[in-house]
Amino acid sequence: MPEELSEAKANATCAIADVWEVLGRRWTLHILKNLSTRNVIRFNELKRALDGISSTVLAGRLLELEREGLVTKKIYPEVPPRVEYSMTPQARELEVIIKDLARWANKWRRPDGMKTAAIAPQKK
Amino acid sequence: MPEELSEAKANATCAIADVWEVLGRRWTLHILKNLSTRNVIRFNELKRALDGISSTVLAGRLLELEREGLVTKKIYPEVPPRVEYSMTPQARELEVIIKDLARWANKWRRPDGMKTAAIAPQKK
DNA sequence: CGGTATCCTAGCTGATACTG
């Protein structure tokens, strides 16, 4: 009777809604991707990896992800300061789904248009 | 040998990027949800179902979805005009993944904050 | 009915500082 599967009138997307809002934002997916390849990563390290993102935005994205329970930050009271970000188990599970999505995307990749330039994050 | 699974440096999200841009936009998920419950649906019918969306935006979203190959429109040269929208097989496959996502979202539904209030029990 | 054409605004995004 879990209606996650059989709902017909209520909105199944409700629960997704807020996560979706975060995931849909710029850079978020790329941040997650970078996190997924390493266990932990530091702020500027991540910033360099993304190259093009500003501190402002990166900090914002990370905060959102943290609030959604997808990322945890660990602060080391040192000087110079060190902060390590990592994915939560929740995010690890999401990772799997995103890979399904990636597989799906590759499978149906537009054979004609080819508008999906290999790298291009999605600027502008 | 398909590295959709094992990639470690390239961006797996690349292929997703443009679909993501569409899926991440407002209303899109809801449109898809409505389409998924019915085989075909007409413009204003959909508009009523979403209630709150403007013609401008709905038309835009539908066009985007069509371009992504997720939706097809069928125009009947009648008067008054009738246009039916439906999901493509590609979208049907995506539907499965989105349900996985919904399941994931429900599973990890914030037990504490409860900011994701299904129907918002408390205010603000 | 099923859209387009216009216009307007909130807010995301980014650049540029500046701190602990």
Next chain:
DNA sequence: CAGTATCAGCTAGGATACCG
């Protein structure tokens, strides 16, 4: 190093009006 504060630009989204 790891951010915040501030300001500016652009654009997605919505309201409104109109047409085939």
